[in-house]
Amino acid sequence: MAAVPTGRLVKDGLYEQFARIGKAVAHPKRIELLDLLCQGERSVEVLADAAAMTVVNTSAHLRVLRESRLVATRKEGTRVFYRLADDAVCEFFFSLRDLAGDRYAEVDRIVRDFFDARDELEPVNRDELLSRAGDGGIIVLDVRPREEYEAGHIPGAVSIPLADLKGRMASLPHRAEVVAYCRGPYCVLAPQALELLRRGGFTARRLEDGFPEWRRAGLPVATGESPSVDPHPPSTPELTGP
Amino acid sequence: MAAVPTGRLVKDGLYEQFARIGKAVAHPKRIELLDLLCQGERSVEVLADAAAMTVVNTSAHLRVLRESRLVATRKEGTRVFYRLADDAVCEFFFSLRDLAGDRYAEVDRIVRDFFDARDELEPVNRDELLSRAGDGGIIVLDVRPREEYEAGHIPGAVSIPLADLKGRMASLPHRAEVVAYCRGPYCVLAPQALELLRRGGFTARRLEDGFPEWRRAGLPVATGESPSVDPHPPSTPELTGP
DNA sequence: CTTCTATTCTATAGATCCATAGAATAACAA
DNA sequence: TTGTTATTCTATGGATCTATAGAATAGAAG
Structure with a gap:
């Protein structure tokens, strides 16, 4: 005292x-x-x-x-x-976001209303993607803006920013299964990409979470330009913020 | 678009x-x-x-x-x-606290002004405490309120709540080196205990961080009553919030 | 020097937050 | 029933936060 x-x-x-x-x-x-x-x-x-x-x-x-x-x-x-x-x-932002996801059913509901409606199939998790990455029948699609792709992406992923997807979809092998990813579990880019791809007749799933979580998990990361299905981008890369 | x-x-x-x-x-x-x-x-x-x-x-x-x-x-x-x-x-509180500690020199300054003035010797870290715990010449002292001690403490630690320390200090073996711990790196209980112990002629250091961090690190935890140097507590356990 | 663009600064009105005061509730004891 | 204690509710004035409008700055281009 x-x-x-x-x-x-x-x-x-x-x-x-x-x-x-x-x-x-x-x-x-x-x-x-x-x-x-x-x-x-x-x-x-x-x-x-x-x-x-x-x-x-x-x-x-x-x-x-x-x-x-x-x-x-x-x-x-x-x-x-x-x-x-x-x-x-x-890291702190992640822990804030994850705590909100844990505590608030509202977050889950918002995600479901918007995201699940666009998921025809279950999302793919990281382990599944890693184990199937080599088998060739799968295309990993990065739908973030080009500049984010160049700053870092999943090795082997193809960059088609969402804004370009409609025009460049036709260049993807039509039989392939596509796995699209973006910025994370709450980012709207990949779900929107799924919707376009599905309408275009593709089998498309999305990665459960996005590139930041991939990097955070210590998995390999590639930078700069990389294999592109269509080497002549039809429009300037553009920030897509719907 | x-x-x-x-x-x-x-x-x-x-x-x-x-x-x-x-x-x-x-x-x-x-x-x-x-x-x-x-x-x-x-x-x-x-x-x-x-x-x-x-x-x-x-x-x-x-x-x-x-x-x-x-x-x-x-x-x-x-x-x-x-x-x-x-x-x-x-966990979220920890990450908020740690981020503030990282980003704000003010936190460091406040801690130094108050805590370091009471540290005669360098604080002990967990590894050091673990490696010296067995050698007998060291007394681990839990200065939190009794009820927190009983809910969980470092195995082998002795409970003397700060409020009781003045009266019960004499019961400690006078040659022993004391390591005091409390609720964490920003908790004021252990630094205050150090001050009392030092005035009482003891060699006292504090654990770098407290019990929550100990538990969080997955180290062993004991619960309930435990070895006490003085088995008859002279006063009712009391919340010490200076 | 003038113009243009990207950003910041200043002022302001409306909204929200905060601490306190005083009253209300709820469980228990006499 | 009447107190008594722990907590919550309601109301209020003052402080802080927020969005916008309008002006100011700073760098680049002409």
Whole structure:
């Protein structure tokens, strides 16, 4: 009881610091920005577009994230690029996301309503994909924007960004089974790709989770350009943020 | 661009759910409550006392935590006991705490100002403690409240709650080297114990982190009563929250 | 130097959050 | 029944957060 002059002050100071992280992730748009930045560095304008916000508003949210030191910036000419301040921030985002997935049936319901409706077949998990990767009858399709593919992808995967898929679908071998992947279990790119592929007559499944989880699991990663089914991309790579 | 009617709605819905977690941990007192609940179930009154808040205010914060489903309650007579809704919540608290420790020099400074001033010697890490546990010349001291000790402690550790330490210090073998531990790297109990022990003429160090981290590392855990240097506790076990 | 573009800054009104006060409830005891 | 204790509910003023509008800055291009 006696002689502990600073105990409460120390505690208050520490929890105050911890709460800075909490305040930073107390707004859905800021979490979305962190999710986007887990994919790599982005300019303000690109982030604003992807998160469906005005540039001014996006800049204000990014300011909050920067002041909480979860993100850092780099200036290049007139543009400012934001990135995660540390890989640990991405890990923290994962643990936040996973806890929400654990605790909230709502998350499960939203995912089911949207994702399962587009899954004709069960999703493929990583182990299954690894064990079948060699047998040739399977095409692994990366439907993220080209620049994310080049920054890192599953070895052997073919890059067809979702925006290009409609036009380039015909170039895929028609008998093949396609496994599409994107940014993670809550990313809408792969489910949308499945819908297009299914309409085009393909047998398509999606990888249960996406590239960030693949890398996190310590599995092999390839970078730069890679085998393409159709070597002449018909349109400029474009960020697809529906 | 076309044919994606619900993409944005899905994203907004998901990030909204993720942000529920963020909002729950956007206030330092709520984080402190989660930290306390990581130690075990507690009544509102005990929590209010430990976090230095009024009962009414504590109840309001607990309500927020309950509505975000991070904690659950159990009623026993006229008292309500709160507990974490899941072990995953404790894991999430750890990752929040560790990220803050990584990112904020302030945390390090606060810890140093308070803790290092009370460390005469370097803290002991888990490996070192394990390798020296058998050699007899070392006493492992659990200075948490008795009830936390009984819920789980390091095998072979002696329980002397901080509040009792002054009175029971004399019963410790005077030549022994003491290693004190408490609730974790930011808990003030062990540093305070070191100060008392040092004044009493003991050679005392503290375990680098506390019991929650010990358990989390998968190391052996003992429960219930255990060897006590002084088998007649001089005062009722009491929650020590300076 | 002027124009253009990307971003940030300032001010503001509306919404939300927070601590406290005072009252209400619920379980138990006398 | 009447207290008594632990907790929650309701109302309120003040603080903080958020989105937007409009202006300012800074770099690149003409």
